[in-house]
Amino acid sequence: MDIDIIRDQLSASEFNTGNSAANEMMRGDHDLNPEFLLDDNSSISDDTLRPAAVMVGLVDRPDGLHVLLTRRTENLEHHPGQISFPGGHIDKVDADASHAALRETFEETGIESKHISIIGSLDTYITRTGFSITPIIGFISTPFKLIADPIEVAEIFEVPLAHFMNPANHQLHERTFEGAIRKFYAMPYGDYYIWGATAGMLFNLYEVLKVPSKDA
Numbered sequence: 001m002d003i004d005i006i007r008d009q010l011s012a013s014e015f016n017t018g019n020s021a022a023n024e025m026m027r028g029d030h031d032l033n034p035e036f037l038l039d040d041n042s043s044i045s046d047d048t049l050r051p052a053a054v055m056v057g058l059v060d061r062p063d064g065l066h067v068l069l070t071r072r073t074e075n076l077e078h079h080p081g082q083i084s085f086p087g088g089h090i091d092k093v094d095a096d097a098s099h100a101a102l103r104e105t106f107e108e109t110g111i112e113s114k115h116i117s118i119i120g121s122l123d124t125y126i127t128r129t130g131f132s133i134t135p136i137i138g139f140i141s142t143p144f145k146l147i148a149d150p151i152e153v154a155e156i157f158e159v160p161l162a163h164f165m166n167p168a169n170h171q172l173h174e175r176t177f178e179g180a181i182r183k184f185y186a187m188p189y190g191d192y193y194i195w196g197a198t199a200g201m202l203f204n205l206y207e208v209l210k211v212p213s214k215d216a
Contacts, residue, residue, distance in 0.1 A: 001065065001161065001209065003058065003119070003139050009209055010120030010137065027204060028126030029197070032172070032183035049132040053097040054087030055105040056122065056205060057140045059158055066158035067202070068140060069194070070108060073154045081154075083194045085135070085201070086111075097121070097134035105138075109156050110147025116140050122204045127197050135201045159189045164202045165209065 057068035074080045086105040094100040098121075102113040122135040146156050163169055164187055171186040173195065185199035194202070 001165070003060065003065065006058070006065075006137075006209060007119045026124045026126055026132075027200060028124075029128040029182075029184070029200070030126065031200070032185070035180070048130055049126065050130055051090040051097075051134075052088060052131045053090055053094075053100040053104070053134045053136055054085035054201070055101040055116070056085055056135050056137045056201065057105065057111075057116065058137065058161065059140045059142065061142075061158070061160075063160065065161040067161055067164065068109070068111075068156070068158055069192075069198070070148075070153045071155040071157070071192070073150075073152055076152060079196075082196065082198070083192055084198050087133070090134075098136050101134075101136040101138070108149045108153050111140060111144050115142075115144045122201060122208065125197055125201055125204070133197065133201075135204070137205075157192070159192070159194075163187070163189055164206055167206075170203060170206070 055068075059066045059068055068086070069083055070086055072080055072082050072084055086108045087101055088104040088108075090097060090100040091103075094103060098118050102116060102118075105111050105116065106113060116138040118136060118138050120137045122137065125133040125135060127133065148154075148156050169187050169189075171188070172183060173186045174181050174183045176182075184196050185203050186193065186195040187199045187202055188194060
């Protein structure tokens, strides 16, 4: 799968934010845990959601496209040590979610915006912790220089996109948290345990890009 095919599928997909219906599409931790929903079927009040954006960066390598990911440092307040996309809060200085994703990617990984071409976005993802995340998809041209933010990023690495496009690597796990069983997606890769919101957004990417079965 090359970048042109991905761009075409994003453009044609109902998940593309250029489609008004897609703007109303929100995924999140409540997909697998309906108890997170309120009585009116909303997830969390819009007044309490904190807007954020992440960069789902695709890098063209000799063996195909790879997804850029980071491992967060252990001293962070939110999700220490977990695997995530570069990203963070949408600040007042940001014109939109794409600008925030580009800014955060540079701050966390050192990749300059001149290396990144925005090609689309996925569904908004709502987390149990109150974040409303816009996943921006960007093609990262090579070569680029990596400079990890020592405060937030312990490691920057890549995983072949083919790994996430293989349903055999999609797992459903559960843990007991605050006395209740919580379900979540996981897509482990080697020693990297990719789970939670990151895996949920990757599953959304899989749904957008998968080739329909001839029997469908």
